[in-house]
Amino acid sequence: MENSILTIKNLDAYFGKTQVLKNINLSFPYKKVTAIMGPSGCGKTTLIRCLNRMHELTADADYGGSIFLGDVNIFEKNPITLRRHIGMVFQRPNPFPNMSIYENVLAGYTLNGIRLTRLERDSIVQDALQKAALWEEVKNHLNKKGTFLSGGQQQRLCIARALAVKPDIILFDEPTSALDPRATTHIEELIEELKKTVTIVMVTHNIAQAARVSDYTAFLYMGELVEYNSSERIFTVPKDKRTEEYLTGKFG
Amino acid sequence: MKEKNIRRRLIKDRLFLILIGVLSLTALIPLIFILGYIFRNGIRVINWDFLTQLPQPVGEETAGGIVHALVGTIIIIGLSFFLAVPFGIGTGVYLSENRNTRFSVIVRLCVDLLMGVPSIVVGIIAYAWIVRFQGFSALAGSIALSILMIPMVVRGTEETLNLIPPSYKEASLALGVPYYRTMLKVIIPSGFGGITTGVLLALARIAGETAPLLFTALGSNFLNVNIFKPMHTLPLLIYDYATSPYKEWHHIAWGASFVLVIFVLVLNIISRLVIKKWKIQF
Numbered sequence: 001m002e003n004s005i006l007t008i009k010n011l012d013a014y015f016g017k018t019q020v021l022k023n024i025n026l027s028f029p030y031k032k033v034t035a036i037m038g039p040s041g042c043g044k045t046t047l048i049r050c051l052n053r054m055h056e057l058t059a060d061a062d063y064g065g066s067i068f069l070g071d072v073n074i075f076e077k078n079p080i081t082l083r084r085h086i087g088m089v090f091q092r093p094n095p096f097p098n099m100s101i102y103e104n105v106l107a108g109y110t111l112n113g114i115r116l117t118r119l120e121r122d123s124i125v126q127d128a129l130q131k132a133a134l135w136e137e138v139k140n141h142l143n144k145k146g147t148f149l150s151g152g153q154q155q156r157l158c159i160a161r162a163l164a165v166k167p168d169i170i171l172f173d174e175p176t177s178a179l180d181p182r183a184t185t186h187i188e189e190l191i192e193e194l195k196k197t198v199t200i201v202m203v204t205h206n207i208a209q210a211a212r213v214s215d216y217t218a219f220l221y222m223g224e225l226v227e228y229n230s231s232e233r234i235f236t237v238p239k240d241k242r243t244e245e246y247l248t249g250k251f252g
Numbered sequence: 253m254k255e256k257n258i259r260r261r262l263i264k265d266r267l268f269l270i271l272i273g274v275l276s277l278t279a280l281i282p283l284i285f286i287l288g289y290i291f292r293n294g295i296r297v298i299n300w301d302f303l304t305q306l307p308q309p310v311g312e313e314t315a316g317g318i319v320h321a322l323v324g325t326i327i328i329i330g331l332s333f334f335l336a337v338p339f340g341i342g343t344g345v346y347l348s349e350n351r352n353t354r355f356s357v358i359v360r361l362c363v364d365l366l367m368g369v370p371s372i373v374v375g376i377i378a379y380a381w382i383v384r385f386q387g388f389s390a391l392a393g394s395i396a397l398s399i400l401m402i403p404m405v406v407r408g409t410e411e412t413l414n415l416i417p418p419s420y421k422e423a424s425l426a427l428g429v430p431y432y433r434t435m436l437k438v439i440i441p442s443g444f445g446g447i448t449t450g451v452l453l454a455l456a457r458i459a460g461e462t463a464p465l466l467f468t469a470l471g472s473n474f475l476n477v478n479i480f481k482p483m484h485t486l487p488l489l490i491y492d493y494a495t496s497p498y499k500e501w502h503h504i505a506w507g508a509s510f511v512l513v514i515f516v517l518v519l520n521i522i523s524r525l526v527i528k529k530w531k532i533q534f
Contacts, residue, residue: 054426084428094419098441111429111437158423165427 011065035214087162093154095146108165132160152183172202294510331394344409375464390483393469408450445530
């Protein structure tokens with residue numbers, strides 16, 4: 001496999017006594033889109049939430065194993081600095097309701113108490129919104145509340161917010177499942193565009209979406225990694241029977 | 253047969269609507285009478301002197317005013333505000349953040365119990381713990397009032413924050429924002445309207461409290477701004493003057509009632525405006 005930026009080694013994850021991830025080994029290639037797909041409850045969201053250590057915020061969540069960002073084990077890193085390297089976009093768009101569009105983009109700086117000059121702020125906002133393909137639509141409403149936008153625009157605002165702090169990796173947790181088909185297409189095109197600058201890991205339960213946008217696909221079933229390969233191979237010649245059955249709609 | 257049944261149902265619907273309309277109007281009648289009565293009796297004595305002068309001895313030409321009680325009310329209420337708000341909001345945030353731990357269940361129970369403690373009992377406690385050692389003072393009064401205020405602020409804060417979707421907290425944490433900054437800069441500001449409303453309504457409630465102040469702030473006929481000395485407030489003045497044998501003083505009591513009602517009304521209106529202005533769409 002090409003040079004990878006993030007490597008999961010023997011990862012187990014638990015909620016209380018229930019084990020939701022079993023001995024996952026996986027590595028994410030640099031500046032590629034990797035999709036994690038699988039039926040509901042297979043642990044894909046838990047997996048992605050382990051990557052920026054959001055999993056441990058849930059009460060009685062636990063994990064074992066290690067995840068390496070470069071050659072540092074993220075579980076030995078401070079989660080706060082880790083999360084500045086690994087951004088996240090959630091299932092439902094969640095721009096901060098108390099902030100304008102402009103402030104939302106800058107939230108990663110202002111909330112962390114980082115002071116910027118007016119010029120730096122303006123350029124970060126414009127740059128992030130352009131990368132998120134939202135600039136043209138909002139450049140005249142930067143002072144309106146983020147919640148004033150449509151669902152798809154809000155999601156792109158959240159992507160801009162994640163991009164603004166210049167992370168190495170962005171995690172997408174089913175980013176289009178709350179959006180209509182047109183907004184979905186928009187986000188998918190955007191993800192294709194973004195992989196020029198960042199590594200992307202996305203969770204989806206939509207098989208077609210994984211096939212459309214990802215370079216690599218991991219198939220997760222009942223907490224186990226069943227198969228991981230380039231999307232081309234997974235979708236044309238799956239090795240495991242379960243993958244084949246999932247892709248042909250026998251379950252899930 | 254069917255036609256008839258439907259008509260009967262429609263009539264019942266109509267009757268039910270009329271019934272609840274009449275009942276709610278009846279509930280309003282006492283309020284309208286009370287407000288009207290206070291207005292009629294109070295407005296007569298209100299003038300600039302009434303708001304800026306001290307009371308005159310009985311038999312003087314002018315009855316004087318209530319400036320000492322007005323200033324006292326503002327000082328005591330203001331002080332209670334500063335005493336109650338940090339504890340109230342802090343506890344509310346804690347309870348909303350830790351909903352089911354053993355400690356938070358106990359705290360919530362205590363807050364509910366505190367809300368049910370009669371105000372005069374709080375006054376006696378403040379007397380026993382503070383006044384017996386330090387003497388009567390406005391500060392003791394403020395402490396008693398803030399004890400009454402805390403549970404209302406706690407509940408208001410907790411209920412407001414419980415309505416804020418957890419996804420905002422996640423969004424902030426995922427940006428690498430530490431927990432304390434997430435709470436201070438995202439979650440509490442998102443609930444600002446609701447929290448402020450809770451605080452203002454709590455202030456309106458304690459503004460009319462008399463019982464706890466009888467044992468603590470005591471009252472004073474002089475204009476006093478020293479919080480370590482006895483001080484007058486509007487409810488105390490009303491209590492004093494309404495139970496006095498002098499007709500002039502009764503007028504003053506009515507005037508003070510009028511001012512107090514206006515004060516509470518203004519707080520209520522401000523809280524409505526706050527709800528409107530800081531209403532946040534999720």
